[in-house]
Amino acid sequence: MTIANPKLTRRLQLSGLLVGLGLAVEALTMAWSHPTAFLAFLLVGGTLVALGVLLYLYAIVSA
């Protein structure tokens, strides 16, 4: 199922992918009590989530 604006569709899907991956990384790091897990949470999970959210916001303002 797609919407009239294919660009918006692609951006929403990419945003969803980034946010989903970021959240999955954040959840996985909870299983490990180690400074590496803390850094992975912030640098990998946090960055993916931030990129996904920014892409979503860009997608809705540019649609």
Added chain:
Amino acid sequence: MPYLTESFVAAVLVTIALVALVALRPSLVEARGGRVLAFLALCVLPLLMSAIGVSAQVEHSKSTAFCLSCHVMEPYGRSLHVDDSSYVPAQHFQNNRVPRGEACFTCHTHYTLFGDFKAKLRGLRHVYVNYLGTIPQKIELYEPYNNRECLHCHAGARSFEENDVHKEARAELAKNATSCLECHDTIHNVRGLAGVKMWKEGKP
């Protein structure tokens, strides 16, 4: 897994399900309800989850396992298992005078208004030094150990207050003029652990 961590993982799974719904069916955003759902799934919930996650990670960083996961801290972890009650940290750890799961944090935080916050900032610095800095040959406290941390638990305790030596020095101890460590002077003593007998939990 602590309660906060379990709740976080459950909430993340729900958020991922909502994210997948929006990403797989982008046509949902054509309706007003779908747009609200997309805003929640792709903006509000991920930011909220990340903020809760930071809090959960900071809680993790209080754990003894977290502190001892750095190679340089291993001898300090061993010192908690010395079979000699004159070792102050070992005596506290083995007799549950500090929660074993948060043993390092319990004694090394500052019992002041921003003590926990400062301890966590120092922890962040330690993470940085562990990965990118130069680990010092000798690990030292930033400042002399403050009696406040000992008195946080011991002040008012019968065993402490009724001790004759403590009674005499009570005012000086409260003012930090005399350090508790002047008498209780066997602390981690990591350089002398080689031939020391170790306590094995559950074995008499």
